[in-house]
Amino acid sequence: MLVVTGLVGAATFFLLLFLVFPVSRLRAPWARQVPTLCLVAGVVVTALFCWALAVDSTAYPAIKTALFLLVSWELLSGCLLGILSLKQANQERREARLALGFVVLGALAGVLPFCLLSLVPFILGRGYLLTPDLAILSILFLPAGIAVAILRRQFLGIDLIVKRGAVPLVVWLALVALYGNLFHLVLGTSVTSGVLGLAIVAGTFPFLESRLRKACEQALFPDLYDYAQTLQQLTNEIVTLSGLAAVAEHILQRLGSLLGLEWAAIILQPANLPQLSYTWGRFPAEPDNTYASELGSSPPPVTHRDAVYSTIPLVSEGRVIGSLQLGPRRDQAEFSSDDEMLVATLVPMIATALRNGLLVHNLAEQVAALNEREQRLAALNLRLVTVQEEERARLALDLHDDPLQRTLLLARSINSHPTPAEVTGWRDALEEIAISLRAICSELRPPTLDDLGLVPALEVLVSDARARSDLAIELEVAPSVDAWRARLHPQCETTLYRVAQEGLSNCLKHAQASDVVVSLVRDEDRVRLSISDNGVGAMTYESNGGGGLGIVGMRERLRAWNGSLHVHKQSPCGTVLSAEIPLEGA
Amino acid sequence: MSPDRQRSRIRLVIVDDHPLMRDGTRRALAKMSDIEVVGEAANGETACAMVAQLRPDVLLLDVRLPDLSGIEVARRVRAAFPKVALVVLTGYDDAGYRRELLRIGVSGYLSKSASASEVADAIRAAAKGALLPGGEVTEAESPDDGEGLTERERQVLHYLVAGRRNAEIAETMVVSQKTVEFHISHILQKLGVRSRAEAISCALRRGLVDQL
Numbered sequence: 001m002l003v004v005t006g007l008v009g010a011a012t013f014f015l016l017l018f019l020v021f022p023v024s025r026l027r028a029p030w031a032r033q034v035p036t037l038c039l040v041a042g043v044v045v046t047a048l049f050c051w052a053l054a055v056d057s058t059a060y061p062a063i064k065t066a067l068f069l070l071v072s073w074e075l076l077s078g079c080l081l082g083i084l085s086l087k088q089a090n091q092e093r094r095e096a097r098l099a100l101g102f103v104v105l106g107a108l109a110g111v112l113p114f115c116l117l118s119l120v121p122f123i124l125g126r127g128y129l130l131t132p133d134l135a136i137l138s139i140l141f142l143p144a145g146i147a148v149a150i151l152r153r154q155f156l157g158i159d160l161i162v163k164r165g166a167v168p169l170v171v172w173l174a175l176v177a178l179y180g181n182l183f184h185l186v187l188g189t190s191v192t193s194g195v196l197g198l199a200i201v202a203g204t205f206p207f208l209e210s211r212l213r214k215a216c217e218q219a220l221f222p223d224l225y226d227y228a229q230t231l232q233q234l235t236n237e238i239v240t241l242s243g244l245a246a247v248a249e250h251i252l253q254r255l256g257s258l259l260g261l262e263w264a265a266i267i268l269q270p271a272n273l274p275q276l277s278y279t280w281g282r283f284p285a286e287p288d289n290t291y292a293s294e295l296g297s298s299p300p301p302v303t304h305r306d307a308v309y310s311t312i313p314l315v316s317e318g319r320v321i322g323s324l325q326l327g328p329r330r331d332q333a334e335f336s337s338d339d340e341m342l343v344a345t346l347v348p349m350i351a352t353a354l355r356n357g358l359l360v361h362n363l364a365e366q367v368a369a370l371n372e373r374e375q376r377l378a379a380l381n382l383r384l385v386t387v388q389e390e391e392r393a394r395l396a397l398d399l400h401d402d403p404l405q406r407t408l409l410l411a412r413s414i415n416s417h418p419t420p421a422e423v424t425g426w427r428d429a430l431e432e433i434a435i436s437l438r439a440i441c442s443e444l445r446p447p448t449l450d451d452l453g454l455v456p457a458l459e460v461l462v463s464d465a466r467a468r469s470d471l472a473i474e475l476e477v478a479p480s481v482d483a484w485r486a487r488l489h490p491q492c493e494t495t496l497y498r499v500a501q502e503g504l505s506n507c508l509k510h511a512q513a514s515d516v517v518v519s520l521v522r523d524e525d526r527v528r529l530s531i532s533d534n535g536v537g538a539m540t541y542e543s544n545g546g547g548g549l550g551i552v553g554m555r556e557r558l559r560a561w562n563g564s565l566h567v568h569k570q571s572p573c574g575t576v577l578s579a580e581i582p583l584e585g586a
Numbered sequence: 587m588s589p590d591r592q593r594s595r596i597r598l599v600i601v602d603d604h605p606l607m608r609d610g611t612r613r614a615l616a617k618m619s620d621i622e623v624v625g626e627a628a629n630g631e632t633a634c635a636m637v638a639q640l641r642p643d644v645l646l647l648d649v650r651l652p653d654l655s656g657i658e659v660a661r662r663v664r665a666a667f668p669k670v671a672l673v674v675l676t677g678y679d680d681a682g683y684r685r686e687l688l689r690i691g692v693s694g695y696l697s698k699s700a701s702a703s704e705v706a707d708a709i710r711a712a713a714k715g716a717l718l719p720g721g722e723v724t725e726a727e728s729p730d731d732g733e734g735l736t737e738r739e740r741q742v743l744h745y746l747v748a749g750r751r752n753a754e755i756a757e758t759m760v761v762s763q764k765t766v767e768f769h770i771s772h773i774l775q776k777l778g779v780r781s782r783a784e785a786i787s788c789a790l791r792r793g794l795v796d797q798l
Contacts, residue, residue: 402762432761434699438677439764448682451655456682460771467770468752472781 034081038074045070065123072119075111082107099149106145113138140178176201225258227338231345238349244268244357245278251350252280259339260330266314266350268322270358281327310335312347316355324350380552395440402436446497454493455484455520458500462518465504473504476519483522492581495557496520496529499565499579502554503531506577512536513574523583530578532570554579595622596713599640601633601659602626602648602675607698611646611675614702621709630654637663637670643713644693646705649676649683657683660690671712675705734776735794742769744795747786 045067052059082104086097118128118135128135179200203209234254241247248266256264263281270276312324324347329335335343410429413422441447442460449457455477462475477484487493500518507516513535521528555565563581570576598621602608608626615621625640627633630651637645645663649656660672673694674687687695693712696705735743745755752770756763770782779785789795 398762398764402764431699432765434677435765435768436762439762439768442678442768443764447650447678451649451657452682452686456686459682459775463771463775464767466774466781467767470782472784474780 034077038077041070042074068119068123072115072123075115075119079104079107079111102148103145106141106148109145110139110142137178172204176204225338227342230258231342234346235349238346238353241353242357242360244276244354244361247350247353247357248278249280251346251353252278255326255343255346256280259326259335259343261327262330263327265325265327266322266354267325268314268354268358270321270362276322283327310343312343314347314351314354316348316351321351321355321358376552377556380556383550383553395444398436398440403433403440406433406436449493449497450490453484453487454496455481457493457497458518458520461497461501461504465508465516469508471508471513472515474515474517476517478519478521484520488527488583492527492561495561495563496527496579496581498557499554499577500529500531502550503577507531507533507535510536525584526580526582528578528580530576532574532576534570534574536573595620596644596709597622597624597640597642598644598646598709599623599625599627599633599636599642600646601628601630601651601656602646603628603650603652604648607648611702611705615706615709617702618706621706628652630656630659633659634662634666637667641667642670644671644673644709646709647672647674648698649674649678657686657690660687660692664690664692673705673708673712675700735773739769739773739776740795742766743773743785743789746770746773746782747789747795 045063048059048063049067052063082100086100086104113130114132114135117130118132121127121129122132183196183200203212234251237250237254238247241250248268252264252266255261261281263279263283265277265279265283268276268278310326312326313320314322314324324343326343406429410426410433413429414426415422418426446457446460448460458475458477462473465471466473488496504516504518507513513533516531516533519528519530519532521530551565551567558565558579558581561581563579565577565579567575567577598615600608600611600615600623602611605628608628612623612626615623624642625636627636630653633645633647633651634654636642647656647659651659654662656674656676660674663670663672672690672692673696674683674692675696675698676683677698684695694708696708700708741759742755745758750758752763752766756766759766770785774780774782774785777785777788779788
């Protein structure tokens with residue numbers, strides 16, 4: 001059995017050896033046929049050998065002799081080819097010749113003792129001068145020669161061997177031969193040594209071996225992973241994923257299952273946005289109190305370990321964008337140095353990927369906000385046109401219905417000889433016309449606003465609103481009426497006045513309130529106008545029907561002064577509409 | 587004032603941006619033997635310059651002017667020439683103006699619908715008494731009932747107390763709803779109340795209307 005494996009192994013080995021030599025470059029055509037011949041002869045002899053073993057054992061000695069002949073032929077032809085290619089190799093390539101020389105030397109040193117001391121005497125019927133088990137040991141010189149050639153990095157066909165992954169195969173073959181002989185020497189020819197030899201041959205076969213090893217590892221240590229491979233995989237995955245949530249969740253899922261964690265979380269704290277958190281596994285409700293202090297600290301992503309979990313700041317472009325939190329391992333084991341290294345290597349990549357995700361996220365939000373504003377503005381624009389037309393129609397109607405009718409009536413009633421009573425009537429009629437026109441003018445543009453300022457104008461506005469409805473309306477001015485003598489910019493006053501007008505008009509129309517408070521507060525740095533009522537609330541408020549421009553209109557007016565508008569519901573009922581304008585612009 | 591000044595005619599400057607109104611006022615006052623219109627101005631700056639140059643006894647001032655507001659003109663004249671009496675004519679009658687003018691210190695405050703004789707009276711009063719202590723304001727329209735309500739306003743208040751809605755009041759009085767609101771707004775301001783309901787209770791409490 002050992003002989004069989006040894007011979008098959010040797011045949012394969014020499015086939016490989018021939019692959020090493022640039023056979024195709026040999027000038028002699030017959031030399032190119034040598035490897036083929038060797039292979040065919042090897043196959044034929046092996047077949048005959050098997051036949052002899054199975055069918056006719058009497059043929060064994062003859063075949064054995066042929067086998068030895070073949071082996072010696074292959075060995076010698078290998079060396080021959082080596083010398084031949086050394087001789088024929090390009091004269092200029094000194095390095096190549098040198099390397100080839102090493103291989104040939106190695107081959108000769110490895111093969112000749114075995115041939116001369118064992119094979120040839122045996123074939124000649126003289127018996128072994130040295131037993132093949134010992135003689136074959138010299139074969140070690142062959143890989144040694146190849147190794148030297150490889151180390152010199154100049155070996156004509158070496159790239160072929162390297163490319164085909166044949167180097168480990170060559171080494172393996174040499175080792176198998178060695179081990180086989182050692183077993184044979186130690187244990188003698190027995191079933192045990194045969195089985196052991198076969199097991200070694202099979203188990204150490206490079207491709208089989210790596211598979212076997214991995215399977216064993218997986219079975220024994222399920223939490224073990226190939227560091228380099230995993231790192232590469234994760235890196236690829238992180239790079240190819242898009243979308244903040246997708247990246248975060250994938251990372252958590254992969255890390256969590258890879259490290260065997262109970263939970264993992266990514267907490268992001270983007271500027272100008274609410275905190276975003278992604279979790280995996282059984283995430284506890286209150287994971288981290290030390291997070292805030294951790295976040296503010298230095299940028300380098302140092303893993304912070306405590307008894308329960310780890311918080312690793314995510315730093316991108318020198319800014320802390322959040323943290324990666326890893327829960328304890330399910331098996332309560334410590335993190336290995338590989339784990340820590342993996343996490344430490346991945347964290348900057350994760351941070352970058354998340355930051356990109358955040359940027360896209362922010363951009364998407366901004367675009368959405370802009371779109372919304374654009375739509376609102378478009379609606380406002382449409383509304384503006386409608387409102388303008390409505391206002392004109394109302395003005396025309398006001399003028400037509402009242403002052404014009406009265407004037408016409410008066411014109412008709414005037415005659416040349418009036419009685420005193422008639423004159424009084426005319427006077428009354430004229431006064432009525434004047435009041436009516438005044439009211440119309442006042443509504444279009446309150447003169448008080450220009451002449452006296454915001455507070456008196458609001459007083460008139462509130463007074464008019466009281467007159468128009470049954471609401472109890474309070475006007476509160478702070479800090480004092482006198483403080484308001486210093487006027488704001490006229491346009492700014494107009495803006496606040498219109499907001500108050502719109503707000504009051506909303507209260508009157510929609511709020512179904514009984515009490516309204518208009519309050520005007522002036523600080524050192526801003527003016528705040530708020531209108532609060534005890535009515536039905538903001539939803540009806542927002543759906544402003546007729547007349548005014550609604551919330552959007554107010555907001556746009558305020559925007560010109562860097563102002564802002566807030567509408568919020570009060571509990572239990574009512575709405576507060578508040579407008580604020582910073583004073584530096586006003 | 588000096589006897590000499592009393593005997594002479596009152597020198598008046600009219601400030602109004604509306605030519606028709608200015609002309610009308612001048613014509614109406616021309617009939618008055620004791621009033622002499624020495625100048626007319628169509629805007630605030632001219633008015634101030636004219637006052638500085640002519641030093642009139644009385645300045646008849648419109649509140650609405652194209653450049654400076656009448657309030658501002660009044661303020662400047664009061665500061666620079668305290669002897670010039672101010673009578674303000676206005677198309678808008680509300681408490682804000684009255685209060686502000688009171689602060690500045692004017693001698694008269696008239697609605698533009700006031701008759702020529704009322705205006706003349708106000709001018710004479712202003713020339714004679716000059717600035718009244720405490721800045722008491724002459725109100726041409728207001729009858730003397732303690733609350734300063736006009737006849738119309740009292741009428742509207744009456745209907746309010748009777749529980750009429752604005753539209754109904756307008757219909758009854760044959761005026762527009764706006765006019766009614768205008769009157770009610772004035773009533774609320776004059777009574778110093780926050781709502782129509784309060785105005786009604788205030789009116790009943792003070793006996794401003796006949797009991798129904």
